[in-house]
Structure formats: structure tokens, C-alpha cells
Amino acid sequence: MFNDFRTESDSPAYIQLKVYIETLITQGVMPLHHKLPSTRELAGLLGVSRTTVISAYEALERTGWIEAVKGRGNFVSRAAVHLEEPPSIIDWTERLGPQAFLSEEMDLMKHGIKWEKGMIAFTSIAPDERLFDMAGVKRAFLDRMALEGNVLMNYGYAQGYRPLMEYLLGYMRGKGVETEGKDILITNGFTEGFDLLLTAIGQRSGRILCENPTHHTAVKMMKLHGFKPVGVSMEHDGMNMDELRRTLDEGGFDLAYLTPSYHNPTGIVTSPEKRMELLRLLGEHEVPVVEDGFNEELRYSGAHAAPLIACAGIGNSVAYVGSFSKILFPGIRVGWIVADRKLIGYLESLKRARTIHTSTLDQALLFQYLHNGNFERYLKRARTEYKRKYELAVQGCREHIPMKNLSGEGGLHVFVELEETLDARAVLEDCRLRGVVFTPGDIFFTNGRGKNTMRIGFSRVPEDRITEGLRIIGEVVNKHLEDSGILSDPGKGGGSYE
Amino acid sequence: MFNDFRTESDSPAYIQLKVYIETLITQGVMPLHHKLPSTRELAGLLGVSRTTVISAYEALERTGWIEAVKGRGNFVSRAAVHLEEPPSIIDWTERLGPQAFLSEEMDLMKHGIKWEKGMIAFTSIAPDERLFDMAGVKRAFLDRMALEGNVLMNYGYAQGYRPLMEYLLGYMRGKGVETEGKDILITNGFTEGFDLLLTAIGQRSGRILCENPTHHTAVKMMKLHGFKPVGVSMEHDGMNMDELRRTLDEGGFDLAYLTPSYHNPTGIVTSPEKRMELLRLLGEHEVPVVEDGFNEELRYSGAHAAPLIACAGIGNSVAYVGSFSKILFPGIRVGWIVADRKLIGYLESLKRARTIHTSTLDQALLFQYLHNGNFERYLKRARTEYKRKYELAVQGCREHIPMKNLSGEGGLHVFVELEETLDARAVLEDCRLRGVVFTPGDIFFTNGRGKNTMRIGFSRVPEDRITEGLRIIGEVVNKHLEDSGILSDPGKGGGSYE
Numbered sequence: 001m002f003n004d005f006r007t008e009s010d011s012p013a014y015i016q017l018k019v020y021i022e023t024l025i026t027q028g029v030m031p032l033h034h035k036l037p038s039t040r041e042l043a044g045l046l047g048v049s050r051t052t053v054i055s056a057y058e059a060l061e062r063t064g065w066i067e068a069v070k071g072r073g074n075f076v077s078r079a080a081v082h083l084e085e086p087p088s089i090i091d092w093t094e095r096l097g098p099q100a101f102l103s104e105e106m107d108l109m110k111h112g113i114k115w116e117k118g119m120i121a122f123t124s125i126a127p128d129e130r131l132f133d134m135a136g137v138k139r140a141f142l143d144r145m146a147l148e149g150n151v152l153m154n155y156g157y158a159q160g161y162r163p164l165m166e167y168l169l170g171y172m173r174g175k176g177v178e179t180e181g182k183d184i185l186i187t188n189g190f191t192e193g194f195d196l197l198l199t200a201i202g203q204r205s206g207r208i209l210c211e212n213p214t215h216h217t218a219v220k221m222m223k224l225h226g227f228k229p230v231g232v233s234m235e236h237d238g239m240n241m242d243e244l245r246r247t248l249d250e251g252g253f254d255l256a257y258l259t260p261s262y263h264n265p266t267g268i269v270t271s272p273e274k275r276m277e278l279l280r281l282l283g284e285h286e287v288p289v290v291e292d293g294f295n296e297e298l299r300y301s302g303a304h305a306a307p308l309i310a311c312a313g314i315g316n317s318v319a320y321v322g323s324f325s326k327i328l329f330p331g332i333r334v335g336w337i338v339a340d341r342k343l344i345g346y347l348e349s350l351k352r353a354r355t356i357h358t359s360t361l362d363q364a365l366l367f368q369y370l371h372n373g374n375f376e377r378y379l380k381r382a383r384t385e386y387k388r389k390y391e392l393a394v395q396g397c398r399e400h401i402p403m404k405n406l407s408g409e410g411g412l413h414v415f416v417e418l419e420e421t422l423d424a425r426a427v428l429e430d431c432r433l434r435g436v437v438f439t440p441g442d443i444f445f446t447n448g449r450g451k452n453t454m455r456i457g458f459s460r461v462p463e464d465r466i467t468e469g470l471r472i473i474g475e476v477v478n479k480h481l482e483d484s485g486i487l488s489d490p491g492k493g494g495g496s497y498e
Numbered sequence: 499m500f501n502d503f504r505t506e507s508d509s510p511a512y513i514q515l516k517v518y519i520e521t522l523i524t525q526g527v528m529p530l531h532h533k534l535p536s537t538r539e540l541a542g543l544l545g546v547s548r549t550t551v552i553s554a555y556e557a558l559e560r561t562g563w564i565e566a567v568k569g570r571g572n573f574v575s576r577a578a579v580h581l582e583e584p585p586s587i588i589d590w591t592e593r594l595g596p597q598a599f600l601s602e603e604m605d606l607m608k609h610g611i612k613w614e615k616g617m618i619a620f621t622s623i624a625p626d627e628r629l630f631d632m633a634g635v636k637r638a639f640l641d642r643m644a645l646e647g648n649v650l651m652n653y654g655y656a657q658g659y660r661p662l663m664e665y666l667l668g669y670m671r672g673k674g675v676e677t678e679g680k681d682i683l684i685t686n687g688f689t690e691g692f693d694l695l696l697t698a699i700g701q702r703s704g705r706i707l708c709e710n711p712t713h714h715t716a717v718k719m720m721k722l723h724g725f726k727p728v729g730v731s732m733e734h735d736g737m738n739m740d741e742l743r744r745t746l747d748e749g750g751f752d753l754a755y756l757t758p759s760y761h762n763p764t765g766i767v768t769s770p771e772k773r774m775e776l777l778r779l780l781g782e783h784e785v786p787v788v789e790d791g792f793n794e795e796l797r798y799s800g801a802h803a804a805p806l807i808a809c810a811g812i813g814n815s816v817a818y819v820g821s822f823s824k825i826l827f828p829g830i831r832v833g834w835i836v837a838d839r840k841l842i843g844y845l846e847s848l849k850r851a852r853t854i855h856t857s858t859l860d861q862a863l864l865f866q867y868l869h870n871g872n873f874e875r876y877l878k879r880a881r882t883e884y885k886r887k888y889e890l891a892v893q894g895c896r897e898h899i900p901m902k903n904l905s906g907e908g909g910l911h912v913f914v915e916l917e918e919t920l921d922a923r924a925v926l927e928d929c930r931l932r933g934v935v936f937t938p939g940d941i942f943f944t945n946g947r948g949k950n951t952m953r954i955g956f957s958r959v960p961e962d963r964i965t966e967g968l969r970i971i972g973e974v975v976n977k978h979l980e981d982s983g984i985l986s987d988p989g990k991g992g993g994s995y996e
Contacts, residue, residue: 092786137643288593348605360829
């Protein structure tokens, strides 16, 4: 006993000693009524100060494991009691329902591409944390703490932290959104926002209209909520309008889920004309819209297009889900929904039943960071960095990868369509052997298509590795083309989407 | 134009100017192709520095609202386009499903007791933020930021932040829990943890066994998930075992939801003997258990009882949901589930589909705070403070309120049972007129009982106000007793629960 105790880290020694003794008790090494060494004795034995031992004993007394008996010493006062026979061994898989199985089955982190150290990974579209402005974060934290630290650490309101809500409503007005009659709800990122909407919406047709391909997490979530995603093909400037019309005529939809800017995975920006036209069409068919504001800020060139919720003017059919997670700090999980006030009221109650509210500390930190004017400065810098990587990625794809089409007008990824006969998953297998991975495009399609496509996320890959990785992918694609008897033609790359 | 521009707050002036001009554009005051004043001219007009105007114009250019034409000046390059006719006005209530309506209907924050400034509010059981150790929080933040700030702000893992997971597993072992074969998932507080479990569990009987009364948020959540809560009456030392046996014999249950320590709302601690007995009974009937670890740390006296998951030894039928939200920092929304490893695997996938992961910053902050040894110190202090309030509350109830029973052995609230004939909601109405509110107990009951009960939360009420508030409640109760013809008998208060 005690001879294997070592103080290890920078954590207080008395806590380490407390945990160590707890383990001796719970494992039955120190039985009930066992007398502990005196504090002086144990301090000598372990080579720690007597204060450390006294503090550890006090802590053990507070949690009920030991008892000090005046003039006699400290005794174990509570045995590790548990049933001799475990009450029952449950086979949990027999107890679970369809949502548990489906979420596991569609969990890309479990069944997706395994990454190994040293690989060039084009799989992520998270921001590059080396760009983060940590001095600004620290200042924002200290500024806000000084103002109202205690309040931030206690319960807040389900709808959100008021200063952040007001800031974001102003931010949306800056995008041209008419906020009269609308309201805002703060969420744990885009994912919770979309999940709340999918929970709130009643199933009538059970169908959701979306772009094809589209964000795979959104597809997973629609399916988990029992909705069937029905995709409309993408062209270089947005959905194919004829197909959209036909699809709308064929049957009702409970919702449309759309990502008009730097669409995931294709990177396509829907043109202003198509934005207006699709709003008109969806309006005629009375289909409400969930707009995914994903990456809207990462425009490197070209004209700015207003979000659908701005195009809708005083209309209330669009619910906009926003997040800075592809730009600022995904780790703090703050997103928002701007929508019709009545709808937000119901979503607020659902949110309260799900997570009570989003971390007030995170909301306050984000607010103060924005309020201090860091976002504008950071965005300027991030745009410059990502733009360079974006250009490198486009150039690398065109130079090295023989393809049918390349898309992506901004954001943190591009999308490559290989020759029809090629299998991107087989290409991935060979690339992985050479230390390069990407995301196979088929997971984004709603109808099993896209086997010849791949998403290349470049945000977290260092510049020299971008070119190197794309060269390797190109070599593997060429090999696959040769094997399938098609002539390699690198010059063919870079056609527009149509 | 520009004559109502005022720089107001400590936010950078150029951002305020940018927002101001955006509003002019989106409201159509500055139409497309409108020429903006020169930077020199506008600086003079507004009395701001020229740098401010230049920065504002640059920011407007980046977001696409204006365009600099060499040698000619700055022009509005994007009109606030939106459809002339809104695409459609949607009646959202027609589009919503049962979960939206039910969550709104059961939302206590919307339909519960309205609080007004100056009132003595016994409605909250949140911790008193004046006790928070903000210096420790600040130090924890700065310590962790210095170590790995950038990483904390980027995406993390659905299961949780590794150092916190390991700390909490050790913490659970300290409570006597056998963690072999088990694993942990970090959640956004208890609420998300319970929600994930309710989502994962398949409906067979559709019934969940629980204490009666029980945590009203848990009742709401069970109903939202389509489960029927079936309550078993409480005695002073836990559930009535005969009733439990009868209830278990009457039909199957998909789950039992239990709060063995400082139970909400009664404050009852289930005795060690009953813990063993109910585990045995539930085991025989193969009913898995969700244990709510609520307030376990706030013991002021009496023996410590091991949580059910510890009592179950190597058994895997108990899923423990923990949170420090009633002690440390509810504002940061961090909780955890410890359960069978296989179950945690499925819950992890569900969590990823819901909120991706819990804020890494919050997890890291909490970890560092615990790791620095603050929790032990804080708990010691918080226990002393809350114990004093607890004793004042018990004394005040016994002295002033004529009642059938008082319960609550620790934690942040006590529970009062008035004479059967009294209506706690009517008492509340009259108390409110005198500036005192509490939580009527009926909302905690699964079977419409408890109309004569009230929960008194004392954690956030200053000490002198506790006594004053209880005196007023006592006077109102006496008045109601007189009106109903029953003799007032304050001395009768404070009987045990049976």
C-alpha cells in the first residue's frame, strides 16, 4: 500500500493523493474501518508535505470515504458496496431503436476514411487553426469577464445571449435581410439549428427538396428524422431549373434545404437570377425553405449575391441557418437561425427541451470578439490566406488531374468530376497507399450517383503539400484511366460544370 | 443622409460606419450606382478620422456593397434586390408537428410563474453566481489557452475532450464506480444527455418508470419522445417498494429514470438499502436505469450513499448522467454520461448528428479548473454557504408554514406538503401579490396529484429574504386554512414524509 504512489502532473498533490486513496478503498484494498496512517507518518512515507496529507484526508472526509475519530485517527467509514451479483447484464443493442442504428451506420467519423499521421488529408473543410487570432480571443474573454463574469457562468436564456442576438440581427440586416417580423435563436452550430427545424416541421409528404449532391450531414439528419431527401441536379450556376420545375410538379414537399453560396460539396454559387427564380417557384408551390448560410463570407472574387432570406424581402418562408464555424472557431459551437418570429418561438421551446441554452460563455466570447472589431480584420487575413490556397488547389487540379469538370468558386474546397468510368473510391484506395486522402463524392448524392467525384478540402493542408497531394492524385487517376483503356488527357481538366 | 450618424459604443467606429452605410443601401436610400462622398469629405462631415472612412469603405467593398473605380470614387455596386412580391406568406403553425406544439405547451419559462424585480423568488434551483470563483475560472482559461488555445477553438471530437473525459472517469471511480467495460460521453449538460438516451432507446412498451413526483423537465422530455412516465410514490427514504413491485408486475418498462440523491423536487435521498433493493427488482424485470446524478455533491450531513451505477458493480444496466450545473457554472453547459461501452458508442453517433460536439473551450476550461484543484476548495465553501441557507429554509418552513410534511435532506431546495384541502396554486396567487413566488408542486407529478405541494428553492435568495419570504408564505397559508375552516397549527410542521 502507498508504495506505488507518485505525484505526476501539475495538478495539486493532495487531490492526487485523495484519488489514490479512494481507489484503495473502492478496490477493497482498504476495507471498512481500516485505520489510515497518521498524517505525519504518511507525509514521511510519501515524501510530501504534511499539509498535503491533511488536505487529502479532509477531502476524503467531505466525500464520505473516511471519518476522523477524535484522538484515535482516521478510519475508512464507507465500504465500496455493490451487489454481489450484478443486477442484470443488458444487451443494449436489443434495447435501441432505429435512430441509434441509423446514426451509427451513417457516422462518417466511424466508417469514413481513416487518417494516419503524415498523410496529406484533403478530407477536412474545417478552418486552419494556425490562422486563429488568439490574442483577440483572449482579450475578448478578459473584457467580458471583467464586465459580467459571474452572470456568464450561470444559467442564461434558451433564445440566446441578448448582445449576441442583437449583433447578429444587425449583421443579417447588413446582408440586406428585412428583420421586421423575424427573430433569432442561438444554437449549438448549424447542426443543432437544422436538427431543431427538422424536429419542428410536421411530416405531410415526408419529402425534402435539396440540391444533388448536398451536405452529407444534412442528408443523414433528414433521414434520421424520417424525411426522404429528393435532390435536383446542379449546374455551374445552381440547380437545373427545368428539373426543379418537374420535381415540384411531381409531388409535395415539406421543406427545401438549400445552400446557395459555396455549396457543399460542389463549391457552386447560385446566380442571383436563379435565386429569384427558385424562390418564385418554391413560393408558388408553398414550400418553405431552410437556407444554409455556409461559408457565405469566403468569397474571393466575383459579385456578391444576397442570401435567399434577403431576396425574399418581407416574405417569411425562408429560415436562415448561420454559423461562423468554417471561418471563426468551430470549437465553440455557436450558430443561429433567423426566421419568422412565430416559428422562432416554437424552436425556442424545443431548444429548451434539448440543451436548455447554448453556452453563455461562448456566446459572450463570440459577441465581444465581434464587437471589438476583430472579425473584419480576421476575415481580411483569412480571405488572403485561403484565396492563395484556393488558387493553388484549382491550378493543381487542372494541371495534374485528368477530369470532366472542376467546380468551386470560393470557400474551403473544390469538387472534381472524373471520367464517368472511373471509381473515386478505388482511386482513393490507391491514393491512400501513397499517403493522400480525399472525400469520395458519392456520400453527398441523394440518388447513389457521383461515384466518379471527389471533394478536395484544402483549408488545413500546407501550401507545398497541396500541390504535391494533387500531383499524386493525378498520377493515380492516370493509372486508373490507363487500366480502363481511356487515354489520359490532363489538358482536358477545368471545363465548366455543364 | 449621414446627419443621423453617431458613433456610440466602444465598438470600432469604422464598423459602425460600415453598418450605417449598409443600412442606407439595403433600405434603398442609396440606390445602385450612387456615388459615395470622398473619404476626405465624409470624414469632415462626420467628424471622424479619414482612416475610419477608408476602413469602412474597404470593408464595404469586401462584402460587395460598394466598388472603387480608379480615379472616379466609390459607387454602390449592389442594390438591395428582393422579390417585389414576397414569394409566399407561410402560416408556420400549419407546418409544424406535434413536438413543436408539445414543447411550447410544456415550456415553463413561457407559461410558468412570472417573476418581477424585487420579488422574493423561491423558484430557482440554480447556484448562486455570487459564490463563483471567477479568479479560478480566469486562471483556468489562461492556463489552457497558453497550452493549446488554437486547438481548443477548432473542431473537436463528438465523444469529448480527452483530458476532461479521463478526469471524469477518475471522478466516477472515486464514487466507487467500476469503469471497466464502460465509457463516457460529454454532453451539453444533463438535458442533452437524457435527450440522447431517450432518442436511442427503442420503444417497446413505451413506458418509463420514475419517481412520483419527479423532475418536470424529465417528464416533458419523456412525453416529447412519446414515452409515458409511470410514477411510483416517494417515502422519506425513497420509492415505496411495495408499489414498485406491483408496478413492475403490472407491465413492461423500456427504462427507469431515477434520482436517488437530493431528488427533484422532494430533496429525498434514497437509502442504501432501497438502492440495492430497487436495483435487484429492476434487474429481475430487465429494466435498464438512467440515473440522474443531480446534486449528489451537495450533502450537508448524514452518510454518503453510493450512486446506483456504483451499487451495480460490474453490471451494465445503469447509465449515469452527471452534471455540475447545480454547483459549478451551469452557463457553460457541460454534462456527461457514463454507461456500457457499446451504448456510449451509439450515443456518440447520435450526438454527432445533433450538435457535433460540446464546446471544446468549455470542456477545456472545466477540465483545467478541476485539474487546478479549484473544485474541492469551491465545494467546501459552497457547502458551507448553502448549508446555512438550507438550515434557515428548514427552520423558516417549520416555524411559519402550517404543513403536513417537509422533505429535503440537502441540495438547493426543500419540498412542502400542505394540508390536503389546500391549493398551492391559489396560495401562490396570493403570495405573488405580496411579492413572494415559489414553484407549485403539481408540475412534478406524473398523475395529476400534488396540488397541495410546493418546491422552495433557496440557493439564490439572500439569507434575510429567506426568512421573510417563508413568513409571508406562512401567513398566506394560514389565511387559506382559516378560509377553508381548518384550524391553523404551525407547530404541526416538520413531520417526516410518512
